[in-house]
Amino acid sequence: MAIYESGEDYLEAVLMTEKEKGMVRSIDIVNRLGYSKPSISVAVKNLCAAGYLTMDEDKHLRLTESGRAIAERIYDRHRTLEAILISLGVERQQAEKDACKVEHDLSDESFALIKAMWEKSQANGS
Numbered sequence: 806m807a808i809y810e811s812g813e814d815y816l817e818a819v820l821m822t823e824k825e826k827g828m829v830r831s832i833d834i835v836n837r838l839g840y841s842k843p844s845i846s847v848a849v850k851n852l853c854a855a856g857y858l859t860m861d862e863d864k865h866l867r868l869t870e871s872g873r874a875i876a877e878r879i880y881d882r883h884r885t886l887e888a889i890l891i892s893l894g895v896e897r898q899q900a901e902k903d904a905c906k907v908e909h910d911l912s913d914e915s916f917a918l919i920k921a922m923w924e925k926s927q928a929n930g931s
Contacts, residue, residue: 808857810909813879814838815848816857819866820876829866882908885920 808816818837822829835845849866852858857872868876883904890900911919 808855808875811848812852812855812857813875813909814905815845815852816868816872816876817879817883819858819868820873820880823868830864831866834866879908881920882911882916885916885923886911889919889923 815834815838818834819829822833822837826833831842831845831849834840834849835842838845840848849858849860852872853860856869857875859867859869861867886904886907887897887900890903891897895903
């Protein structure tokens with residue numbers, strides 16, 4: 806099943822919250838993304854139905870293997886693009902916004918080449 810940009814954002818938010826807090830509930834995603842509770846509820850229901858998330862009896866959200874793969878992919882893109890933009894002189898807040906926009910639309914090929922160049926420059930101390 807194809808996942809849309811908003812779904813990727815939700816999965817990334819679950820991953821980031823999990824890294825920070827350990828356990829994730831829908832309200833944590835509401836607070837992180839600033840969307841309404843009903844919007845998050847619908848998104849969580851759809852992501853669970855698609856097999857990207859599960860919710861246990863305590864209402865904790867967990868990424869499935871496929872959900873985690875998508876979340877990690879988007880998170881890696883976001884962090885890499887944000888770091889590159891900041892290194893170019895973009896203010897952190899703007900770099901965060903721009904990275905979020907670009908992370909979804911960049912092809913895998915282009916991102917792999919950008920990331921390789923970035924990693925090479927970092928290894929060379931540039």
